[in-house]
Structure formats: structure tokens, C-alpha cells
């Protein structure tokens with residue numbers, strides 16, 4: 001595909017999003033997730049609805065054997081424990097493309113240090129909300145944030161507030177950084193792409209962020225050589241499923257159900273006409 005000027009057009013992004021979703025459906029990549037206990041169900045269901053094959057296992061006795069056989073690996077520190085950290089490090093070191101979700105990175109010194117040590121293992125993509133990306137970029141935990149409006153796993157910032165931090169973090173780590181929010185920003189430290197699909201009510205369903213990180217992991221499995229494109233397309237596709245789900249939803253619980261149904265039912269016409277991705281800089 002032409003990677004030059006045409007890449008800037010919204011139509012190019014719509015076609016790319018459809019190609020990658022189609023590739024996930026055709027290839028059903030095996031995605032290992034070491035993810036938090038809250039998110040296991042929605043992340044596995046989002047992966048299945050998109051056509052991927054999830055495996056939510058985390059025992060250190062089996063990760064070194066299993067992770068190398070997966071197409072990609074998702075590591076999410078939401079319900080971090082001392083016992084899980086070696087499994088996360090082993091999965092991230094398995095030689096597969098992998099994605100990090102630094103949930104509540106600033107919650108404690110232990111969690112921040114865990115996230116920074118995982119960052120050293122070069123994730124293809126880091127997807128967090130604005131507060132998480134700001135905390136990671138400044139390497140500061142709750143102690144430094146004391147007195148700030150720290151909200152644990154939820155964001156106290158808009159995605160745009162973290163854009164410069166995301167660029168700096170991408171430059172210092174070599175990973176693609178994705179900041180979710182009303183507009184999702186995705187950057188490799190130079191280029192910035194904005195994906196503006198989605199509805200605000202998605203924030204009222206726990207672990208939608210974790211689910212979209214798992215979806216990014218599936219997209220990275222089928223497009224490992226362009227993590228920026230994979231992440232932008234996954235975020236837009238997930239947001240689009242939220243928009244379609246919202247047409248039938250009465251609140252967060254039914255949105256969760258309709259979002260998963262919409263993800264499962266997405267067709268070419270809907271994806272190519274409704275995905276909203278643009279180059280910001």
C-alpha cells in the first residue's frame with residue numbers, strides 16, 4: 001500500500017482499518033493476555049468478537065513455554081501483585097510483539113517501578129489514559145502526585161494534556177504511545193495520529209481501556225511492522241463499535257453488550273465510511 005502522501009487521507013485510514021480487522025478475522029491471532037482480574041472477561045470477549053483468539057493465563061510455570069507460541073502478548077498491570085510481575089516480564093521477553101497497559105501507573109512506587117522495568121523490555125505499543133501517560137513520562141508515583149487530583153485507574157486529564165508527554169515517552173522508549181480519551185492520540189515520537197471515534201459513556205464501563213489495549217495487541221499481531229497504524233486502527237474500530245452500540249444502549253451495562261455485538265458485526269461499508277482517523281502532525 002502507498003505509504004506516502006495518500007497516507008494522510010481519511011479514506012486511506014478507513015481502508016487500512018478494514019484490512020486489519022479483516023486480517024484479524026482471517027488469521028485469528030492467538031493473543032496471550034496477562035491482564036487484571038476486572039478486565040479478563042471484557043478483554044477476552046472483545047478479542048473474540050473481533051476474530052482473535054484470547055488466552056488469559058499468567059502462571060510463571062507455563063508462561064515461558066506458552067508465550068513464545070502466541071502471535072502477540074498483552075501485559076496489563078491493573079491488579080498487579082508481586083507474584084505476577086515475573087510472569088509479565090517473562091511474557092514480555094518471549095520474543096513476540098507485545099503491548100503494555102500501565103493501569104494506575106502512579107498508584108505506588110512499586111507499580112511505577114514495575115511499569116518502568118516493563119518499558120525497558122520494549123513494548124511495541126503502550127496504551128494508557130492521559131493521567132497514566134503523564135505519570136510514566138515524568139516517572140512519578142503517588143508520593144510525587146500527593147495533593148494532586150489523582151484518581152487511581154481513572155483519568156484526571158484529557159488526552160490532549162498528555163500529548164507532549166506521549167511524544168517524549170515515545171522518543172525515550174522507542175515504543176508507540178497511545179493516549180485514550182475523547183480523541184485517542186497515537187505517536188511514535190514524530191508523527192501524531194488522532195482517532196476520534198467513541199462515546200463518552202465508554203468511560204463508565206470498567207475496563208474498556210483494558211479491552212482496547214487487548215484489541216491493539218491483536219492488531220499488532222497482524223501488522224507487527226507498523227505498530228502506529230495497528231494501534232490507531234484498533235482504537236478507531238473499538239470507538240466505532242461504541243458509537244454503534246450506543247444506538248441501542250440504555251446505560252453502561254447495555255452499552256457493554258451492544259459494543260461487543262457491534263464489534264462482531266462490523267462490515268466494510270461501515271468501517272470505511274465511519275472510521276475517523278487523521279494525521280495531527
Ligand SMILES: Nc1ncnc2c1ncn2[C@@H]1O[C@H](COP(=O)(O)OP(=O)(O)OP(=O)(O)O)[C@@H](O)[C@H]1O
Nearest residue numbers: 129180181182198199200202203206207208209210
Ligand atoms: N470522552 C470520550 N469520548 C469518546 N470516547 C472516549 C472518551 N473517553 C474515553 N473514550 C474511549 O473509551 C475507551 C477507554 O478509554 P479510557 O481513556 O476511558 O481508558 P482507561 O481509563 O484506561 O479505562 P479502564 O482503566 O477502565 O480500562 C477508549 O476506546 C477511548 O477511546
Ligand SMILES: Cc1ncsc1CCO
Nearest residue numbers: 036038078079103153207
Ligand atoms: C477498577 C480497576 N481496578 C484495578 S484494574 C481496574 C480495571 C480498570 O482499569
Ligand SMILES: [Mg+2]
Nearest residue numbers: 103129209210
Ligand atoms: Mg486503564
